[in-house]
Amino acid sequence: xxxxxxxxxxxxxxxxxxxxxxxxxxxxxxxxxxxxxxxxxxxxxxxxxxxxxxxxxxxxxxxxxxxxxxxxxxxxxxxxxxxxxxxxxxxxxxxxxxxxxxxxxxxxxxxxxxxxxxxxxxxxxxxxxxxxxxxxxxxxxxxxxxxxxxxxxxxxxxxxxxxxxxxxxxxxxxxxxxxxxxxxxxxxxxxxxxxxxxxxxxxxxxxxxxxxxxxxxxxxxx
Ligand code: DC
Numbered sequence: 001x002x003x004x005x006x007x008x009x010x011x012x013x014x015x016x017x018x019x020x021x022x023x024x025x026x027x028x029x030x031x032x033x034x035x036x037x038x039x040x041x042x043x044x045x046x047x048x049x050x051x052x053x054x055x056x057x058x059x060x061x062x063x064x065x066x067x068x069x070x071x072x073x074x075x076x077x078x079x080x081x082x083x084x085x086x087x088x089x090x091x092x093x094x095x096x097x098x099x100x101x102x103x104x105x106x107x108x109x110x111x112x113x114x115x116x117x118x119x120x121x122x123x124x125x126x127x128x129x130x131x132x133x134x135x136x137x138x139x140x141x142x143x144x145x146x147x148x149x150x151x152x153x154x155x156x157x158x159x160x161x162x163x164x165x166x167x168x169x170x171x172x173x174x175x176x177x178x179x180x181x182x183x184x185x186x187x188x189x190x191x192x193x194x195x196x197x198x199x200x201x202x203x204x205x206x207x208x209x210x211x212x213x214x215x216x217x218x219x220x221x222x
Contacts, residue, residue, distance in 0.1 A: 004142040005030075005124040007220065008134035010196065011147030013181050014154035015204050016212065017129040020147075023213050024220075025075065025127040033073050033120055035130030035137070036100075037080045038113050040091035041071050043100040045082060048090075052099060059106070066112050073120075094162065094169060097177055101184035104131075110190055131185055134196030143220050144199035153205045154178055 007024055009017045018034050025032035046052040051061040072081040079088040090096070103109055110132075117137045120126060128137065134144035155175035162169045185193040195201055200219055204212055 003124075003138065003140045005126070006121055006138045006141040007127040007143040007145075008138050008141040008196070008199075009127065009129040009145045009147065010131055010134050010193070010199070011145070012149065012154065012193070013178050013185075014158040015147035015149045016157070016209065017147050019209060020212055020216060021127045021129040022078070023209075024216060027213075027217065028125070028127075028220075030125040030127045031120075031123070032075045032078075033117065033126060033128045034078070034080075035113070035117055035128055035133060037073060037088075037091060038071055038116070039104045039109070040096050040100050041080050041082050041087060042066070042069065042109055042113070043096050043103045044087055044091050045069055046103060047095065047099060052103070057102065059108070062106070063108055066108070071113075071116065089165065092162070092165065094166070094173070094177065097181070101181045101188075105184065105188040105190065107190050114191075131193040132191040134199045135194060136191045139196070144196050145216060145219075146195045146199045146201045148201065148203050149205040151175060151178055151182070 007030065009021050011017055022032050024030065045065065046057070046062055049065055051058055051065050070083050074081060079086050080091055114137055117128065121138055134141055134146070152175065155171060155178050158178065159169065159171055159174045162174065202212065202215065
């Protein structure tokens with residue numbers, strides 16, 4: 001059954017999904033959930049606990065480790081709590097960004113997170129952004145959007161965000177990371193990044209935030 005109380009925003013990295021999702025959540029008094037932060041939280045835990053090192057990933061350790069992981073996304077403060085500890089800053093480093101797509105290819109991780117995301121959806125009135133929200137997590141959502149933009153526009157946006165935490169990051173490494181993630185996210189076997197059935201595709205390259213917001217609210221209310 002079509003669920004009109006769920007808004008799903010998917011699309012490529014750094015297209016402004018979370019900015020718009022937060023604005024919609026505020027406007028409609030819905031709860032906002034950043035599903036990418038959840039994948040980043042697992043990646044941070046895997047690096048921190050050495051389930052994943054430069055040598056590779058130990059799936060058995062990760063599987064065991066997931067049992068002791070409790071993730072909580074606090075919409076109001078926009079923070080991710082990992083076993084009660086705020087790791088919002090730690091999950092945005094280039095190290096986590098460089099490893100998250102690998103973690104996101106693993107069915108055991110996806111199953112673990114999709115279950116939690118659907119649980120959150122049961123309370124209704126939710127705006128969730130990610131890569132597979134309209135296609136896998138909430139295929140019955142009434143409002144599904146898919147954001148695209150030119151890679152250079154996205155890299156510029158991401159660079160501005162990252163510079164706040166680390167002034168030494170450069171444009172080329174950010175662009176390279178984005179393109180690598182696009183490739184891995186689109187080509188993975190489980191829940192690849194693709195436009196969901198009935199989703200509305202929006203190229204945000206030449207649109208301002210308020211133009212995208214107007215477009216989304218018009219579609220939602222039409
Ligand atoms: O939105 P983001 O860039 O913070 O997401 C981080 C990574 O997590 C991204 O490279 C792909 C993955 N991801 C995913 O596979 N499925 C989601 N629903 C959300 C994110």
